[in-house]
Amino acid sequence: MIKYISVVMIFLFFGSYSNSSFAQKKFEKENCLKQNDVPLNPLNFIDSLSFNDKVKWYLEEGLEKKSIEAKFKRNGKNTS
Incomplete structure (x- = not known):
C-alpha cells in the first residue's frame, strides 16, 4: 500500500512540474x-448585417x- 501511494505521489509531482514548463505565454x-477609427471593410461588413x-x-x-x-448583443446574448 505504501509503495502504491509513493508511485502515485511521484506521478503527481512530475505531472504538475511538466505542465508548468510547457504552458503557453499569452498576452492580450x-x-x-x-x-x-474603424477601417472601412469591417465597418461595411457589420453594417450589411x-x-x-x-x-x-x-x-x-x-x-x-x-x-x-466588434461586440454587440444579439437575441439577448453577447456576441463578438
Whole structure:
C-alpha cells in the first residue's frame, strides 16, 4: 500500500512540474475604438448585417498580431 501511494505521489509531482514548463505565454489587450477609427471593410461588413443594437469596436493586440473586434448583443446574448 505504501509503495502504491509513493508511485502515485511521484506521478503527481512530475505531472504538475511538466505542465508548468510547457504552458503557453499569452498576452492580450483590448482598447476601445471610436467608429470613426474603424477601417472601412469591417465597418461595411457589420453594417450589411443590419443589427438594431449598438456595436462596440475594440482593437485587440496580441503577441504577434493586431485585430479589430466588434461586440454587440444579439437575441439577448453577447456576441463578438
